[in-house]
Amino acid sequence: MMHLHRDTRILIVGLGLLGGSYALALKKKGFRCIYGFARRQETVDYALEQGMIDEGSAQIDEDLISRAEMIVFALYPTVLVKWIREHGHLIRPGTVVTDVTGVKACIIDPVVRGLPEGVEFVAVHPMAGKEVGGIENADETIFNGANYIVVPTPENTEDALRLCEDLGAELGFARISRLSPEEHDEMIAFLSQLTHCVAVSLMCASEDERLVQYTGDSFRDLTRIARINDEMWSELFLLNKDALLKQMDAFTAQMEKMRGYLSSDDREGLRDMMRLSTARRGKFDKK
Amino acid sequence: MMHLHRDTRILIVGLGLLGGSYALALKKKGFRCIYGFARRQETVDYALEQGMIDEGSAQIDEDLISRAEMIVFALYPTVLVKWIREHGHLIRPGTVVTDVTGVKACIIDPVVRGLPEGVEFVAVHPMAGKEVGGIENADETIFNGANYIVVPTPENTEDALRLCEDLGAELGFARISRLSPEEHDEMIAFLSQLTHCVAVSLMCASEDERLVQYTGDSFRDLTRIARINDEMWSELFLLNKDALLKQMDAFTAQMEKMRGYLSSDDREGLRDMMRLSTARRGKFDKK
Numbered sequence: 001m002m003h004l005h006r007d008t009r010i011l012i013v014g015l016g017l018l019g020g021s022y023a024l025a026l027k028k029k030g031f032r033c034i035y036g037f038a039r040r041q042e043t044v045d046y047a048l049e050q051g052m053i054d055e056g057s058a059q060i061d062e063d064l065i066s067r068a069e070m071i072v073f074a075l076y077p078t079v080l081v082k083w084i085r086e087h088g089h090l091i092r093p094g095t096v097v098t099d100v101t102g103v104k105a106c107i108i109d110p111v112v113r114g115l116p117e118g119v120e121f122v123a124v125h126p127m128a129g130k131e132v133g134g135i136e137n138a139d140e141t142i143f144n145g146a147n148y149i150v151v152p153t154p155e156n157t158e159d160a161l162r163l164c165e166d167l168g169a170e171l172g173f174a175r176i177s178r179l180s181p182e183e184h185d186e187m188i189a190f191l192s193q194l195t196h197c198v199a200v201s202l203m204c205a206s207e208d209e210r211l212v213q214y215t216g217d218s219f220r221d222l223t224r225i226a227r228i229n230d231e232m233w234s235e236l237f238l239l240n241k242d243a244l245l246k247q248m249d250a251f252t253a254q255m256e257k258m259r260g261y262l263s264s265d266d267r268e269g270l271r272d273m274m275r276l277s278t279a280r281r282g283k284f285d286k287k
Numbered sequence: 288m289m290h291l292h293r294d295t296r297i298l299i300v301g302l303g304l305l306g307g308s309y310a311l312a313l314k315k316k317g318f319r320c321i322y323g324f325a326r327r328q329e330t331v332d333y334a335l336e337q338g339m340i341d342e343g344s345a346q347i348d349e350d351l352i353s354r355a356e357m358i359v360f361a362l363y364p365t366v367l368v369k370w371i372r373e374h375g376h377l378i379r380p381g382t383v384v385t386d387v388t389g390v391k392a393c394i395i396d397p398v399v400r401g402l403p404e405g406v407e408f409v410a411v412h413p414m415a416g417k418e419v420g421g422i423e424n425a426d427e428t429i430f431n432g433a434n435y436i437v438v439p440t441p442e443n444t445e446d447a448l449r450l451c452e453d454l455g456a457e458l459g460f461a462r463i464s465r466l467s468p469e470e471h472d473e474m475i476a477f478l479s480q481l482t483h484c485v486a487v488s489l490m491c492a493s494e495d496e497r498l499v500q501y502t503g504d505s506f507r508d509l510t511r512i513a514r515i516n517d518e519m520w521s522e523l524f525l526l527n528k529d530a531l532l533k534q535m536d537a538f539t540a541q542m543e544k545m546r547g548y549l550s551s552d553d554r555e556g557l558r559d560m561m562r563l564s565t566a567r568r569g570k571f572d573k574k
Binding site for chain 2 (some may be wrong): 012045146205214
């Protein structure tokens with residue numbers, strides 16, 4: 001049984017915002033064997049210069065892969081699946097593989113199928129990020145106060161799940177929990193993907209150039225995430241299409257309900273919705 | 288012609304969050320003749336104790352009204368119209384009357400009709416607030432960085448408009464501008480009322496009790512304003528019904544467009560919307 005300690009050898013594949021922040025957090029915690037793969041040599045050089053990794057490569061370095069006891073994939077979902085299909089056989093038995101992907105049901109199966117016997121995959125969704133990507137924006141404080149969701153399947157061992165939970169704790173996440181792939185995807189469709197749909201739609205809904213002069217905090221808050229990585233988010237939306245469509249419809253039904261109250265001057269109907277939202281939102285402030 | 292100076296006698300009618308914050312800001316700027324009316328005696332007492340006003344009353348004090356050179360109404364729109372109808376005749380000629388109301392087209396006329404000859408009304412919308420109301424939450428810093436919109440009619444004199452603009456500058460607003468009542472109401476329907484509709488609808492769209500455990504920053508940001516003063520906002524929505532319905536429809540059309548791209552796996556369509564929203568939102572960050 002593997003325990004996480006400062007000499008556990010961890011390979012991070014993908015040194016973007018999240019992968020870079022993982023590396024940074026682990027090095028700051030005193031981990032001594034952090035390896036990194038990136039597509040571009042300058043990313044690897046930057047990570048080495050900044051002391052974010054101990055060794056790195058812009059190629060598939062079989063030696064680093066075989067030394068790693070734990071591999072964290074910090075790649076876009078489709079890139080992750082492709083990587084595993086092409087190079088998964090290089091991972092040695094006994095390695096625990098984990099990820100940071102924001103959708104789960106659709107990627108667990110392809111990843112597990114691409115891994116050799118004896119390599120265990122634990123799906124994890126660290127709910128942290130920024131509007132800006134890239135290793136130069138890596139920042140380990142994004143994990144403070146954030147949620148880290150472990151998404152077990154019946155095949156997972158308790159040991160590997162614990163190892164990944166310990167990783168979340170080392171990274172500084174505030175709350176570590178478990179959800180099934182389906183529960184996770186439904187939750188994320190509502191909390192994360194729907195909010196991005198709403199923000200983008202709001203930003204697209206008016207082309208009045210003067211808005212910026214008159215905007216207040218509420219519009220700013222609701223559209224902060226409308227600055228969006230279109231490559232990543234379009235992929236996430238499509239990979240979680242059914243769950244997201246369901247949540248979009250649930251939201252639109254509420255907008256329609258409110259529109260109905262407004263157009264029929266039903267003040268009590270409007271106030272009922274506002275009271276419900278106020279009561280519910282209150283609970284989100286307590287933590 | 289009246290100029291704003293530290294001995295200008297200003298009566299604030301309504302000592303809630305906004306009225307209280309006006310009082311606080313003016314006293315901190317050294318104004319010496321700030322009067323306040325509130326419905327409840329304890330509010331007046333609190334304002335006096337805290338040095339937010341120099342004199343105050345929980346009744347209609349005709350002496351204070353007649354001494355005032357400027358009256359700021361910090362009341363809900365329907366309460367404002369009712370106050371003017373009942374007590375407007377007490378205001379002496381030469382007084383400049385202003386307000387803080389979030390809707391304009393529908394209140395300017397009733398207010399102007401209720402005022403005696405020689406009393407000028409300048410409609411103003413200070414775009415500042417908090418999720419919590421009441422004088423005990425008054426805070427003059429809410430004006431920093433905020434917009435102050437003066438809404439002139441053809442009847443307004445340049446002197447009175449300037450006086451109210453000077454008041455905005457004294458209060459600490461970052462940007463003071465002018466819009467016609469119709470432009471104002473359209474802008475506000477989009478930037479402020481639609482955002483509140485969206486936040487409330489989002490909060491009403493799921494009754495899953497576990498959401499709070501898994502929520503990230505994006506959901507928190509989009510629903511901050513879902514804690515809403517239902518009395519005030521239902522009134523504002525209904526008073527600006529046509530403009531708001533139009534903006535709700537524009538937003539829903541964008542949500543439908545996105546839903547269509549998603550359900551037909553049109554990734555480029557999704558990315559186009561995301562790129563547009565990213566480009567637009569970028570401009571909102573520059574200030």
